Amino acid sequence: xxxxxxxxxxxxxxxxxxxxxxxxxxxxxxxxxxxxxxxxxxxxxxxxxxxxxxxxxxxxxxxxxxxxxxxxxxxxxxxxxxxxxxxxxxxxxxxxxxxxxxxxxxxxxxxxxxxxxxxxxxxxxxxxxxxxxxxxxxxxxxxxxxxxxxxxxxxxxxxxxxxxxxxxxxxxxxxxxxxxxxxxxxxxxxxxxxxxxxxxxxxxxxxxxxxxxxxxxxxxxxxxxxxxxxxxxxxxxxxxxxxxxxxxxxxxxxxxxxxxxxxxxxxxxxxxxxxxxxxxxxxxxx
Numbered sequence: 001x002x003x004x005x006x007x008x009x010x011x012x013x014x015x016x017x018x019x020x021x022x023x024x025x026x027x028x029x030x031x032x033x034x035x036x037x038x039x040x041x042x043x044x045x046x047x048x049x050x051x052x053x054x055x056x057x058x059x060x061x062x063x064x065x066x067x068x069x070x071x072x073x074x075x076x077x078x079x080x081x082x083x084x085x086x087x088x089x090x091x092x093x094x095x096x097x098x099x100x101x102x103x104x105x106x107x108x109x110x111x112x113x114x115x116x117x118x119x120x121x122x123x124x125x126x127x128x129x130x131x132x133x134x135x136x137x138x139x140x141x142x143x144x145x146x147x148x149x150x151x152x153x154x155x156x157x158x159x160x161x162x163x164x165x166x167x168x169x170x171x172x173x174x175x176x177x178x179x180x181x182x183x184x185x186x187x188x189x190x191x192x193x194x195x196x197x198x199x200x201x202x203x204x205x206x207x208x209x210x211x212x213x214x215x216x217x218x219x220x221x222x223x224x225x226x227x228x229x230x231x232x233x234x235x236x237x238x239x240x241x242x243x244x245x246x247x248x249x250x251x252x253x254x255x256x257x258x259x260x261x262x263x264x265x266x267x268x269x270x271x272x273x274x275x276x277x278x279x280x281x282x283x284x285x286x
Contacts, residue, residue: 001062002026002182003092005050005083006069008039010141011098014175015067015182016040024183029059050079056086063090065182068124069098074238077116084123094130094188096181097121102135102193103254104246111245112238121191130188132181137195138246138255140168140276143204144283150208150216151286157219159226159247162202165256167195170271173262180265187265195259196270204273211277212284223247 004019006012007028019026020043029048030036036045048059050070060066066087070079080097087095099105099121104114124131149155177194181187199207202218209216223244230240249255262270277284 002065002067003060003063004028004067004069004182005048006067006071006098007043008036009069009071010139010171011136011174011178012067012069013040014171015069015178016043016175017172018175018179019182022179022183024179026182027059027063029056050082051075053082053086056082057089060086060090060092063087063092065094065096065185066092067096067098067178067182068120072113072239072242074112074236076113077119080116080120081123084120084127087129088127092129094132094185095124095127096132096134096178097124098178099133099135099191101137101246101249101255102191104249105135109245110248111242113242114245130185132187132189133191134174134178134181135191135193136169136174137193137259138166138168138250139174140170140196140271140273141280143168143276144280147280147283148286149219150212150214150284154215155217155219156205156208157221158201159221159223160201160250161220162200162205162218164201164250165198165253166201166250167198167256167258168273168276169194169196169262170276173266173270177262177265192261192265193259194261195257196262197272198256198258199273207273207277208281208284211274211281214285 007016027044031049033045046059049055099117149157205216205218
């Protein structure tokens with residue numbers, strides 16, 4: 001049996017969809033089973049909370065393979081370590097860990113989130129359990145944060161220069177890749193950098209314009225202006241710092257390299273920026 005943590009989030013829900021499409025035998029481990037069923041539909045769910053080790057012990061009975069995923073949190077390292085410890089106690093034989101963008105995963109990363117992923121990756125490798133690590137690059141769905149100004153003012157507002165290159169990955173591709181990793185233990189022992197086609201931020205603006213039929217003005221703002229906007233929205237300091245660090249990676253074109261892993265793992269080319277914008281266009285139209 002495969003256990004899926006984080007199945008109600010952006011990435012996890014795509015894993016669930018891909019697992020269902022493949023007909024895999026899996027259970028979603030969620031904090032709130034009722035809410036999980038309401039969101040995920042006809043799937044098996046069991047209560048398990050990464051901040052509650054006892055609940056994880058109960059949830060992992062009969063689990064052989066685990067998808068280890070915790071959403072963004074200042075406690076990510078602690079909670080994923082709880083998940084890893086519970087997996088050891090349950091006799092799990094294979095773990096697929098969801099991590100972060102490849103260039104950011106290091107002990108001296110400017111992002112605390114990436115430092116925590118680095119620590120958990122090392123713990124998973126040293127656990128004695130078979131492992132694989134998914135390292136998705138910038139999600140196309142992250143562009144949803146830019147949708148409101150486009151819808152209301154026709155402006156794409158970002159700290160990034162128009163020529164900034166990012167190889168954005170569609171969450172559905174992440175779901176399919178992770179499903180292949182979870183259902184094929186021959187994929188163990190490898191880090192998988194998942195990325196889509198490289199595009200510039202100017203391409204983002206023009207694609208949104210083409211798909212929606214709206215005139216989209218590209219507006220580059222300073223990091224200080226972006227920080228002030230995030231503070232006004234009430235974002236916590238840890239998340240603001242993480243966002244600033246990730247934009248720093250992108251500004252240095254450290255998120256622009258492509259990968260063949262989507263093709264290798266799924267058998268098809270990565271979905272494109274246009275594919276994602278087409279599916280999300282109503283958010284940009286308003």
